[in-house]
Amino acid sequence: MSRALVLQSDFGLSDGAVSAMHGVAHSVEHSLSIFDLTHDIPPYNIWEASYRLWQTISYWTSDTVFVSVVDPGVGTTRRSVAVKTGSGHFIVTPDNGSLTHVQRTEDIVEAREIDESVNRLPKSGESYTFHGRDIYAYTGARLASGVISFEGVGPELAVESLISLPVKEAHIAGNTVKGMIDILDIRFGNVWTNISLEQFRKMDVRYGDALEVTIEHDGRKVYNNIMTFGRSFADTHKGEPLVYVNSLDNLGIAINQGSFAKAYNIGTGSSWGIAISKVD
Numbered sequence: 119m120s121r122a123l124v125l126q127s128d129f130g131l132s133d134g135a136v137s138a139m140h141g142v143a144h145s146v147e148h149s150l151s152i153f154d155l156t157h158d159i160p161p162y163n164i165w166e167a168s169y170r171l172w173q174t175i176s177y178w179t180s181d182t183v184f185v186s187v188v189d190p191g192v193g194t195t196r197r198s199v200a201v202k203t204g205s206g207h208f209i210v211t212p213d214n215g216s217l218t219h220v221q222r223t224e225d226i227v228e229a230r231e232i233d234e235s236v237n238r239l240p241k242s243g244e245s246y247t248f249h250g251r252d253i254y255a256y257t258g259a260r261l262a263s264g265v266i267s268f269e270g271v272g273p274e275l276a277v278e279s280l281i282s283l284p285v286k287e288a289h290i291a292g293n294t295v296k297g298m299i300d301i302l303d304i305r306f307g308n309v310w311t312n313i314s315l316e317q318f319r320k321m322d323v324r325y326g327d328a329l330e331v332t333i334e335h336d337g338r339k340v341y342n343n344i345m346t347f348g349r350s351f352a353d354t355h356k357g358e359p360l361v362y363v364n365s366l367d368n369l370g371i372a373i374n375q376g377s378f379a380k381a382y383n384i385g386t387g388s389s390w391g392i393a394i395s396k397v398d
Contacts, residue, residue: 120147121208123262124178126155126170127187127250128163135248139185139255142239146256147263155184158304162190164215165283165387169301171209172219173366180206185258186216187250198232198253199280200261200271208268210258212249215283222285226277232257233272284388288313290320299333299390303370307377309333309384311392313369321396325349328397329361331371333382336389341382344397351375361394369394 123143129135136157143152155174159167167188175184189196189212197213204225209217210232220226234253237260242252260266288297288311297313323329325347333341346353348360351374359378364370371392372378384390 120150120264121181121183121262122178123150123152123258124155124174124182124184125152125157125187125255125258126159126167126184127157128159128161128167129157129187129250131157135250138248138251142251142255143259143262146259146265150259150263152259155186159188162188164188164190165218166301167216168218168220168283169386171216172223173301175203175207175209175220175224176205178207181208183208183210183258183262185209185250185254186211187254188212188216189214189249192249196281197275198234198249198257199275200230200232200257200268201226201277201280202228202268208258208261210254210261210271212254213281215281217280218283218285221277221280221282226280228268229275229277229280230268230271231273231275237266237271286312286388286391288317290317293321294393294395295321296391296393297369298388299384299386299392300368301386302379302384303364303372306372307379307381308364308370308372309378309392310364310366311369311371313392313394315363315367315369318369318394323347323396325353330395330397331359331361332393332395333384334391334393335385337391341384345371 199213237257239252239256286298300312345359
């Protein structure tokens with residue numbers, strides 16, 4: 119029985135790149151169920167590709183195959199890999215850090231390097247710049263449709279050898295919880311942190327409490343303000359900031375009916391630190 123195939127990339131939808139990936143997958147198995155996670159990852163942003171995989175993967179049934187292609191090193195010596203997670207999902211991707219969040223939270227139990235002598239689209243020529251179509255979509259479709267087993271992807275790799283991006287773990291220091299800005303809620307401009315609600319509750323904070331929020335970039339303070347911890351955006355007036363719990367049970371920062379990220383030029387990744395303190 120075929121598994122679902124889920125595609126993610128930074129290709130966008132303004133040309134035929136994503137359609138070509140779909141076409142390759144259908145050529146492997148016409149009845150294969152193919153879905154798009156997103157193709158709007160900012161160009162070359164491996165960190166965001168890693169986060170979007172983690173944000174989505176647990177909502178799909180085990181055995182689902184994900185193909186993630188954000189590949190600024192395409193055509194270089196970086197490895198092409200497929201991994202199996204502890205929850206039974208599969209991911210086909212460049213080994214460039216795009217597995218960072220899944221590796222930390224879902225656990226990777228097995229990894230294999232793609233054998234391109236077997237798992238490369240036939241007659242795909244000499245191109246070294248469209249591995250998303252010629253290697254990743256093709257291998258993902260073969261794995262999802264059962265044409266190959268996971269062992270058929272290629273030789274086994276040590277899980278510990280997979281590339282991982284640096285992460286600043288969230289922690290509590292006195293009456294302050296510190297972490298990093300993991301991702302932006304792109305459409306609305308909200309800032310999502312890696313500080314969990316479970317951690318935050320240890321500070322005995324209740325809805326309606328005042329909190330001091332400080333954001334730093336590479337150690338330089340870029341934002342500091344007092345705001346309310348709210349259940350929803352309606353707990354503040356239009357244009358006011360608040361701390362809230364996002365859909366992944368982590369803390370978020372928002373402006374009611376505005377873009378916090380755009381207002382303060384906020385970015386993401388381990389160089390962006392955030393501290394939230396309870397105000398007496």
